[in-house]
Amino acid sequence: MGQTLVEKILSAHAGQSLQAGDMAVCNVDVCLTQDGTGPLAVRQIEKLGIEGVKNPEKTVLFIDHAAPSPRKELSNDHMLLRAFAEKTGSQLSEIGDGVCHQVIMEKYLNPGELLIGADSHTCTGGAIGAFATGMGSTDVAVGMVFGKTWLRVPETLKFVINGTLPLGVYSKDIILHIIGMIGADGATYKAMEFAGETIERMTVPERMVLPNMAVEAGAKCGLIASDAMTGKFMEEMGRKELFTLVKADTDAVYERVYELDAAEISPTVSFPHTVDNTRTIDHDDCLDVSIQQVFIGTCTNGRIEDLRIAAAMLKGQKIHHGTRLIVTPASRRVYGQALREGLLEIFNDAGASINTPGCGACVGVHQGILGDGERCLATQNRNFQGRMGNVKGFIYLGSPATAAATALAGKLADPRKYL
Amino acid sequence: MLKGKAWLFGDDISTDHIAPGRLFHLRSNLPELATHVLEDARPEFAGKMAKGDFVIGGRNFGLGSSREHAPTIIKLAGVSAVVAKSFARIFFRNAINVGLPVIICDTDRIKEGDQLEADLEKGILINITQGYEESFPALPPVMTAILQEGGLVPYVQKHGDLAI
Ligand code: SF4
Numbered sequence: 001m002g003q004t005l006v007e008k009i010l011s012a013h014a015g016q017s018l019q020a021g022d023m024a025v026c027n028v029d030v031c032l033t034q035d036g037t038g039p040l041a042v043r044q045i046e047k048l049g050i051e052g053v054k055n056p057e058k059t060v061l062f063i064d065h066a067a068p069s070p071r072k073e074l075s076n077d078h079m080l081l082r083a084f085a086e087k088t089g090s091q092l093s094e095i096g097d098g099v100c101h102q103v104i105m106e107k108y109l110n111p112g113e114l115l116i117g118a119d120s121h122t123c124t125g126g127a128i129g130a131f132a133t134g135m136g137s138t139d140v141a142v143g144m145v146f147g148k149t150w151l152r153v154p155e156t157l158k159f160v161i162n163g164t165l166p167l168g169v170y171s172k173d174i175i176l177h178i179i180g181m182i183g184a185d186g187a188t189y190k191a192m193e194f195a196g197e198t199i200e201r202m203t204v205p206e207r208m209v210l211p212n213m214a215v216e217a218g219a220k221c222g223l224i225a226s227d228a229m230t231g232k233f234m235e236e237m238g239r240k241e242l243f244t245l246v247k248a249d250t251d252a253v254y255e256r257v258y259e260l261d262a263a264e265i266s267p268t269v270s271f272p273h274t275v276d277n278t279r280t281i282d283h284d285d286c287l288d289v290s291i292q293q294v295f296i297g298t299c300t301n302g303r304i305e306d307l308r309i310a311a312a313m314l315k316g317q318k319i320h321h322g323t324r325l326i327v328t329p330a331s332r333r334v335y336g337q338a339l340r341e342g343l344l345e346i347f348n349d350a351g352a353s354i355n356t357p358g359c360g361a362c363v364g365v366h367q368g369i370l371g372d373g374e375r376c377l378a379t380q381n382r383n384f385q386g387r388m389g390n391v392k393g394f395i396y397l398g399s400p401a402t403a404a405a406t407a408l409a410g411k412l413a414d415p416r417k418y419l
Numbered sequence: 420m421l422k423g424k425a426w427l428f429g430d431d432i433s434t435d436h437i438a439p440g441r442l443f444h445l446r447s448n449l450p451e452l453a454t455h456v457l458e459d460a461r462p463e464f465a466g467k468m469a470k471g472d473f474v475i476g477g478r479n480f481g482l483g484s485s486r487e488h489a490p491t492i493i494k495l496a497g498v499s500a501v502v503a504k505s506f507a508r509i510f511f512r513n514a515i516n517v518g519l520p521v522i523i524c525d526t527d528r529i530k531e532g533d534q535l536e537a538d539l540e541k542g543i544l545i546n547i548t549q550g551y552e553e554s555f556p557a558l559p560p561v562m563t564a565i566l567q568e569g570g571l572v573p574y575v576q577k578h579g580d581l582a583i
Pocket of ligand 1: 064099100101119121297298300358359361363380381
């Protein structure tokens with residue numbers, strides 16, 4: 001019987017042929033933690049009384065959620081992570097290096113590999129034909145020291161997207177549309193596989209948005225087969241020799257196949273306080289929704305491609321006077337590219353505030369906490385109540401183009417009118 | 420046997436409701452963080468709940484981030500179990516890993532303040548106040564084994580390895 005992408009990758013890591021529903025112990029190639037989950041993982045490893053990690057070259061401790069540290073308690077957590085990395089030879093990704101999911105793609109994860117991360121958006125890694133899933137600190141701690149984890153092989157929902165995306169519509173709109181369609185628990189415990197000619201034409205950075213948000217539908221992972229586009233990405237990242245083709249079998253068994261026509265997708269926005277609460281931007285509900293803060297960044301849409309889209313719209317313009325714009329490049333690499341291409345100058349001239357690469361305002365720790373009753377349009381993946389540091393704040397989600405249009409208009413705006 | 424009162428929380432309780440990012444700096448001080456448990460869903464809960472009480476959710480309880488601090492502080496606060504119609508995947512797995520019982524069953528009939536009892540081995544939830552019983556499915560064997568040891572750390576310590 002043919003295998004889905006997830007069945008194939010997990011079988012290779014369990015040393016036995018697996019299909020959906022099977023339980024297995026799988027070898028882990030890459031482990032990651034961040035500064036919100038890493039300290040607990042480190043303490044669990046200490047509790048286990050184990051010194052050292054199985055594979056220090058591919059165990060990465062990120063300092064990205066509260067970077068630079070806004071409080072002494074967090075500075076102390078960072079010290080704990082640095083000391084652990086030093087002691088075990090694990091990799092440390094410092095303040096300013098960027099968001100874990102971006103950096104893991106730039107430097108560590110290869111097609112066909114298995115990544116577990118103590119961060120829910122670890123599923124981003126599926127964009128290059130890898131199995132990547134988020135877990136808690138204790139699961140990842142066990143993975144770090146034993147180099148393995150237990151998994152139930154998920155059933156797969158396949159999303160086949162064909163056709164050409166209209167101008168002003170991006171991969172972010174596709175995934176918001178899908179989550180609006182299947183719901184915030186529409187893929188709980190399952191894998192989401194994305195395929196079709198629309199996906200095949202996308203670059204890896206564009207693709208990353210889809211599996212990144214798989215967890216917002218409850219999925220365990222999101223996957224895209226690797227192909228020539230993946231090869232090109234691996235070459236750009238300087239790891240050409242580690243590229244491999246990973247594909248599902250043509251006779252693989254799917255729990256359900258959804259077919260979508262890209263031409264029918266419009267710019268889409270999630271309304272507070274759930275990701276599946278979506279509207280297309282031309283819906284009446286989007287009229288005259290004033291926005292006080294626009295945030296462009298995060299592991300979802302803080303890449304150079306996203307910054308280029310927003311900068312092209314903001315060039316030579318000023319953002320609306322009642323609105324502030326925060327731009328946070330996803331990584332040091334992205335920051336450097338944006339600097340060289342003059343994008344940061346465009347943002348600065350337009351009136352934006354540019355932050356250190358990392359999670360920034362996304363997680364409500366610092367760098368953009370909302371005031372009571374304020375509304376924010378963000379390019380992030382999640383709009384839960386309290387997410388941006390204030391339970392009385394309201395978060396709307398959209399693409400970088402929708403964000404730039406909104407920053408110019410001071411209210412929710414259709415990017416197609418600004419292109 | 421677990422015994423306590425029901426506190427109703429409804430659908431889509433996220434990890435941001437349970438352990439919000441604005442309290443990120445308390446993650447290395449779990450007893451303090453536990454005094455704020457579920458504060459952004461029901462501000463009075465942490466101060467008024469009694470040890471043994473049950474948290475009752477609706478659909479998709481625990482959606483959102485992977486922060487294990489969320490089930491950890493629910494357990495630390497003394498909650499017997501979380502009962503919900505469905506759970507988000509990472510929260511469910513984390514709850515077992517930290518030794519917090521999670522029960523999947525219909526919660527529509529449970530009212531605020533009902534006296535509940537749960538027998539995890541038999542898979543029965545008893546509503547003493549209203550006088551009815553609800554059965555719930557057993558966990559997968561690997562999760563039962565981990566929960567019986569009190570969590571993943573004691574489980575791995577006992578076996579000296581990760582075996583299922
Ligand atoms: S950018 Fe936001 S969603 Fe992404 S890892 Fe950071 S906090 Fe999580």
